[in-house]
Amino acid sequence: MIGNPSSQGRPSPGASSRMDAGRLSGLTILRFAHVCGEGGGMERYLLDLNRALGERNQLTTVQLELAYDRDQLMERTEVHNGCRLTKIPLLVEPVIATAEHQDSLATKWKAWVVNRVFCAWPVYEIFTRSYISRRRVPRSPGEPKGAGLKIREIIKRFGADLIVLHSSGGADASEIIEVARAENIPVALVHHFSNDRLAGLSLRQQISRVDGVAGVCAVDVPHYLRDRYWNLSDGIDTEFYRRENAGPLSKNYSHPILFLPARIIHSKGQADLIKIAAILKQRGICTTVVFAGRIDSPSFEIELREMAAREGMAADVEFVGQLNPEQLRDWFAAAKVMVFPTYHHEGLPRILMECQAMGLPPVAYEIGGTSEGLLNKKTGFLIPLGGWESMAQVVETLLANESLRSNLGRVGRQFAEEKFSLRALAERHEDFYLKILSAHRRNSVAS
DSSP states (O other), X not given: OOOOGGGSSSOOTTHHHHSOSOTTTTOEEEEEOSOOTTOSHHHHHHHHHHHHHHHHOOEEEEEEEEESSGGGOOOEEEEETTEEEEEEEEEOOOOTTHHHHHTSHHHHXXXXXXXXXXXXXXHIIIIIHHHHHHOOOOOOTTOXXXXXXXXXXXXXXXXXXXXXXXXXSSHHHHHHHHHXXXXXXXXXXXXXXXXXXXXXXXXXXXXXXXXXXXXXXOTTOOGGGXXXXXXXXXXXXXXXXXXXXXXXXXXXXXXOEEEEESOBSGGGOHXXXXXXXXXXXXXXXOOEEEEESOBSOHHHHHHHHHHHHHTTOGGGEEEEESOOHHHHHHHHHHOSEEEEOOOSOOSOOHHHHHHHHTTOOEEEEOOTXXXXXXXXXXXXXXXXXXXXXXXXXXXXXXXXXXXXXXXXXXXXXXXXXXXXXXXXXXXHHHHHHHHHHHHHHHHHHHO
């Protein structure tokens, strides 16, 4: 057994001082992820992780990522203290409206049937286990071709002590796993999304062929995986996300800001926030709702604008687009409450960590890993899924009570520093990698 979620994710008191830096020095780590550039949550996770590991280790990291244009196929090498990072792009054809398709009812129903029927015991033991051992993982739209050939080329050029999959479940990940097994290189799978997806057929097949499995939260880990799952949690640059580092906004707002930085898509809950603001306005509490994030569903943006107009709030709702880290920090500092009425089955949302590091209290629906991202009634509030009227009451209380907001913000800052620092994230990854390498060596000797 590699580990379990209850023993991972929160370092014990004094753990940082007992751990020696440089435990990965001399190693070459290959990463694979569906990232392109530095815009999203996964991109930021990897950027922070590579930097944090580079501050503690003299190692080589090669990151295989995606490119959607032939002009983006140039390799790039960066140096993060002791870590030499080479990013190698793999061309993939872009897919239009993927996000809306993934959120469709038909897609969710299909996933439910697979996870709850074909992966349920005893169906799995009698039929599915044998089936997935022979099954070829299908290639989905938006996946690159030739991942296996590319990773073989990278191994030949750089060597590899460990391969870490930050994107999995697709045919590309299966190709990389098969190359790694042929080359006798250990493979770790790090899951960045909700853990219920780990019950799916393709992921179960890949998990059976890798040396270690981890994720960003311990919520909803499938029963079959609990004895070998590691909770790596997440980390942010808590020195960057300090209120005193924030700058002023480009304009002044006369009403308190309710901030929601998330992709513009149905499942992220923007419609519920408009309902909440409308209730508050009926009670004589005027607010400004600010939505920040990439527009994944243009039709939904139109719906939100029309909804705001019907509620008499057209002038009270703003869309500020996708923000860079500095802009995001400035909005966190300017807002009174971060409202996150998400219906998406979250992994561990980075915005919860970031806003608490900024001393901004969050209010979120309890779904997926949101319960691990804040301390209920101590750093923010968790509301039962869909309870937007209850959420409106909590937001009203926070807006009326500056002392409560201040206390929540102070404890939230401490919580972010203790659990979500980049140092803690690096230590958890080092522990995980070393366990995998040790177990792989023992198995190789035994065979």
